[in-house]
Amino acid sequence: MTVMASLPFLFILCTTLWRGPFPIREATGQFEDIADRPASAFLVPTLSYYRPLFHLSLWSVWHSASSIDGALRAIKLFHVVPIMVLVLLFIWILRPRSALDAAVATAAVAVLVGAPAFLGNLEPPLSYTIVGMPAALIVWMLLERDYRSWHGPAIVILTLVAIGFKEQGLAIVPLVVVAWWMGAPGTGRFTAAVVTVIAIAYVAFRLAHQGGKGWPPFEQDVGFLFSGLSSTEATARFGAFPVWIYLYSAASTVANVLLSEPTDGRFRIVLAVIEGRVQPWQIVHVVSSLALTALIAWWGIGALKSRTARTWSMEARLVVAVVVVLMVSGALSFDYSRDRLGGMAIPFYALAAFFAIRQAAERLSRQSAAVAAIGAVSLLLLAGAWQCRALFTIEFTRQRTVNGQREWLTDLYRRRTDYATRPVYLHVLDSMVDQGTDPARVVHPTRYPSWMRDLLGEY
Numbered sequence: 240m241t242v243m244a245s246l247p248f249l250f251i252l253c254t255t256l257w258r259g260p261f262p263i264r265e266a267t268g269q270f271e272d273i274a275d276r277p278a279s280a281f282l283v284p285t286l287s288y289y290r291p292l293f294h295l296s297l298w299s300v301w302h303s304a305s306s307i308d309g310a311l312r313a314i315k316l317f318h319v320v321p322i323m324v325l326v327l328l329f330i331w332i333l334r335p336r337s338a339l340d341a342a343v344a345t346a347a348v349a350v351l352v353g354a355p356a357f358l359g360n361l362e363p364p365l366s367y368t369i370v371g372m373p374a375a376l377i378v379w380m381l382l383e384r385d386y387r388s389w390h391g392p393a394i395v396i397l398t399l400v401a402i403g404f405k406e407q408g409l410a411i412v413p414l415v416v417v418a419w420w421m422g423a424p425g426t427g428r429f430t431a432a433v434v435t436v437i438a439i440a441y442v443a444f445r446l447a448h449q450g451g452k453g454w455p456p457f458e459q460d461v462g463f464l465f466s467g468l469s470s471t472e473a474t475a476r477f478g479a480f481p482v483w484i485y486l487y488s489a490a491s492t493v494a495n496v497l498l499s500e501p502t503d504g505r506f507r508i509v510l511a512v513i514e515g516r517v518q519p520w521q522i523v524h525v526v527s528s529l530a531l532t533a534l535i536a537w538w539g540i541g542a543l544k545s546r547t548a549r550t551w552s553m554e555a556r557l558v559v560a561v562v563v564v565l566m567v568s569g570a571l572s573f574d575y576s577r578d579r580l581g582g583m584a585i586p587f588y589a590l591a592a593f594f595a596i597r598q599a600a601e602r603l604s605r606q607s608a609a610v611a612a613i614g615a616v617s618l619l620l621l622a623g624a625w626q627c628r629a630l631f632t633i634e635f636t637r638q639r640t641v642n643g644q645r646e647w648l649t650d651l652y653r654r655r656t657d658y659a660t661r662p663v664y665l666h667v668l669d670s671m672v673d674q675g676t677d678p679a680r681v682v683h684p685t686r687y688p689s690w691m692r693d694l695l696g697e698y
Contacts, residue, residue, distance in 0.1 A: 257315055258679075258680050258682055259643060260680050261364060261671060262362065266363070267668050271661070271664045271667050273294060274667055278299075292404050293366065296317060301314075321372065322369060324373040325373040326351065326352070329589065353626075353627075355496075356495070356580070356581035368404070371583055374411065382415065383556070390425050394426065398411045410564045461575050463505070488575055488576040489576070491576035492569045492572040500524075503576055523624050523694055538558075538598050542555045560587050564583055628696075641683060643675070
């Protein structure tokens with residue numbers, strides 16, 4: 240699979256998302272809010288969740304479209320377009336110039352698409368982080384290019400967009416600051432100061448609108464070791480001093496990016512090993528992540544050691560960028576861990592994978608024939624494992640369209656009954672029935688042989 244083969248892969252993923260129905264549970268309530276509330280209602284935070292640009296974007300599309308069906312199609316673009324921009328920009332940044340570069344770039348694209356944090360952000364209409372991910376990658380591109388007067392305003396706007404869609408966008412702020420500190424050519428002191436002020440103002444604004452009653456210690460269910468705790472159970476167990484579970488959740492998000500375990504704070508694969516029911520795909524996920532993270536660490540240490548006292552190379556800056564964005568992503572997921580919360584770090588992790596695999600391949604070319612052969616086979620196996628994970632992203636997304644239609648067929652009557660006193664909800668629900676139950680929107684997963692499905696995973 241060459242880099243050009245990634246384009247049909249991208250096309251399949253985007254068309255699957257485009258054709259699939261909106262989920263009845265997540266989408267209907269979101270659309271009720273934007274249909275029933277004025278735009279100004281989304282500017283002031285009244286809850287722990289605050290995504291003003293996300294809601295204002297949906298509100299603008301919903302109230303300007305000539306029909307609800309047209310609004311739904313436009314809202315789908317908030318998911319499809321950022322994914323296309325992210326993958327195409329990622330390939331363009333790498334710009335493979337040789338056969339080796341092309342092969343390594345293909346593996347890096349598979350890392351980007353096959354990461355759990357990427358898959359976790361693919362469910363429409365929840366385009367919070369999938370917008371911030373390409374924004375962060377564009378910022379990185381600007382930071383590493385020769386300075387232009389428009390770089391600063393562009394970086395500030397992209398930062399505001401990412402934060403406005405979700406607080407995970409705050410990860411861009413330390414990225415810009417440390418890039419400036421390390422001498423990145425595309426930014427200056429003023430831009431670093433402006434984004435810092437934006438972050439401080441955002442945090443102060445959120446705290447000022449916290450309200451006298453404060454936020455609950457846990458907004459959602461919390462994964463802990465081998466099981467999960469409801470928000471009520473977590474409050475009863477950790478409420479008096481939740482700092483330890485906060486640290487655990489933050490570390491879980493970081494570990495999921497690096498090791499694919501735990502998932503949502505729960506060590507599911509470790510538990511499967513303990514209970515003797517481990518599946519081949521689980522081994523593929525953990526081993527491929529562990530091997531790639533070790534390879535990135537080896538490359539990163541070498542890149543940091545090779546820098547001079549006053550000069551940071553682009554690769555050395557990338558090493559720091561991976562660490563900084565990953566740590567901030569973990570810190571922002573302190574309340575509960577989910578795969579999707581590591582999304583802002585995935586583009587940088589995949590970029591690091593490109594340089595690490597390429598350097599390993601170049602080193603192997605200078606070794607003896609036996610060592611080079613063993614190393615080449617190892618890299619091919621690693622790339623193949625990530626290709627399997629990238630295929631899993633497509634097949635899981637396809638299966639999600641099947642599950643989405645199934646939920647519309649099974650939950651529609653109950654939701655009409657449960658929400659009978661909410662006319663706006665019922666109107667939105669009824670207007671979405673056709674897209675939710677249309678069999679033409681379902682994209683069925685590929686029927687692979689059983690051994691292949693064992694390698695891909697459960698979907």
